[in-house]
Amino acid sequence: MPGIKRVKFVGLAMVVALLGTACGSGGGDDEGSSLSLDQVRMAMDNDDFMNQIGWIAAEKRYWPDLGFGEKAKVVATADYMAGLIGGDVWVAQGESSDIWPATAEGSVDLKIIGVEKDTEAQFLGIRKGVDPNKLEGLRISGGAAGDRNIAVGRQALTAEGVDPDKMKWVSVPGGADDRLQVLLAGKIDVAVLQPRHLTQLKKGGGTMIYENYKALPQEVWVVTAKTMKENKDAVCAFVEGRVAAKQWLSAGKDHVTNRDAAIALGKEYGHEPSAGEVEQWANEMTKNWSLDGGAPAEGFDEWTRDMITAGDVPKGYKWRDHADLSCLRQAQEKLKLKVNPKSEEG
Numbered sequence: 001m002p003g004i005k006r007v008k009f010v011g012l013a014m015v016v017a018l019l020g021t022a023c024g025s026g027g028g029d030d031e032g033s034s035l036s037l038d039q040v041r042m043a044m045d046n047d048d049f050m051n052q053i054g055w056i057a058a059e060k061r062y063w064p065d066l067g068f069g070e071k072a073k074v075v076a077t078a079d080y081m082a083g084l085i086g087g088d089v090w091v092a093q094g095e096s097s098d099i100w101p102a103t104a105e106g107s108v109d110l111k112i113i114g115v116e117k118d119t120e121a122q123f124l125g126i127r128k129g130v131d132p133n134k135l136e137g138l139r140i141s142g143g144a145a146g147d148r149n150i151a152v153g154r155q156a157l158t159a160e161g162v163d164p165d166k167m168k169w170v171s172v173p174g175g176a177d178d179r180l181q182v183l184l185a186g187k188i189d190v191a192v193l194q195p196r197h198l199t200q201l202k203k204g205g206g207t208m209i210y211e212n213y214k215a216l217p218q219e220v221w222v223v224t225a226k227t228m229k230e231n232k233d234a235v236c237a238f239v240e241g242r243v244a245a246k247q248w249l250s251a252g253k254d255h256v257t258n259r260d261a262a263i264a265l266g267k268e269y270g271h272e273p274s275a276g277e278v279e280q281w282a283n284e285m286t287k288n289w290s291l292d293g294g295a296p297a298e299g300f301d302e303w304t305r306d307m308i309t310a311g312d313v314p315k316g317y318k319w320r321d322h323a324d325l326s327c328l329r330q331a332q333e334k335l336k337l338k339v340n341p342k343s344e345e346g
Helices: 012-020 048-060 080-088 096-105 150-159 176-184 196-204 225-230 230-247 260-267 276-277 280-285 297-309 328-336
Strands: 041-044 073-076 091-095 108-116 120-126 139-141 189-192 208-214 219-224
Touching: 041 048, 041 080, 041 230, 041 328, 048 073, 048 230, 048 260, 073 080, 080 091, 080 096, 091 096, 091 150, 096 219, 108 225, 108 230, 108 328, 120 150, 120 176, 120 196, 139 150, 139 176, 150 189, 150 208, 176 189, 176 196, 189 276, 196 208, 196 276, 196 280, 219 225, 225 230, 230 328, 276 280
Parallel strands: 041 073, 041 091, 139 189
Antiparallel strands: 091 219, 108 219, 120 189, 120 208
16 A cells, blocks of 8 residues: 655645545545544654554544544645645644744644654764764754754754864755765764664664753644634544554553554555664653653743744744643543643643
């Protein structure tokens, strides 16, 4: 079966055609829906396996029973926010470093409805042959210009006693997987990476020289305020399915009870994890994913302060004005999870 397509949003007709090839065989009944929206239409920023398996598990195990009558259509694209704002999809998942500024811009009223990743992995890797004690003057990438990971790289270098302004910053479009490939190819010397890259980096002779986890709502789900108002039943069903899927995917004391079953689901949709993703499965669950779809309010507060400091959102920006976590709380309560963030805090 076909996997996720990576596209640019170039108009509704083209997107519908592309999305039509992007879905797997979900368990839904195509005859109709009990919700105001009959289908999950989502755009996300990255097509790596861990991103895909989250929605795939929701589609195969939960969304049909929650009322979605049509099979989900999901697309991975760097233009995921344009797809949401333009109306080609009704829910988006992506980096908070993109979504906070989009909510602040205000041309379309947006609402954050839940959290995909509640921890920011801050990892710095070097290629084979690089001396970790002699980094100044070398080539480094945290992504394309303006990418949040540039700030992460600067913080990591500072923690390692290296002046980030004495590095040669290189723009590498795409995500962390792209930076890893450029690093292994020897085109850069240092890169901001992810935990899943440990195995491949080591195999290529490189070393991860900085590993840190910070409790922040790094990646979130977002809809328009109009969708939240007019289609709240569908939004709540989406959120419940995602949270339930996270609980299933992370089941067991070591969080790998359903790993093999999840990998089998992924293969049905044309997705297979890398060796590093399999090896880091439990680590992803405990140190990257939000397993309850939420994050503590103080993490939201700190992320917002970082965005203000970086000039990405204006002074006085209040994240609570751009969030509606009522569906999340409903899902957490139904699934007998602690409400996160606490009702009085967010």
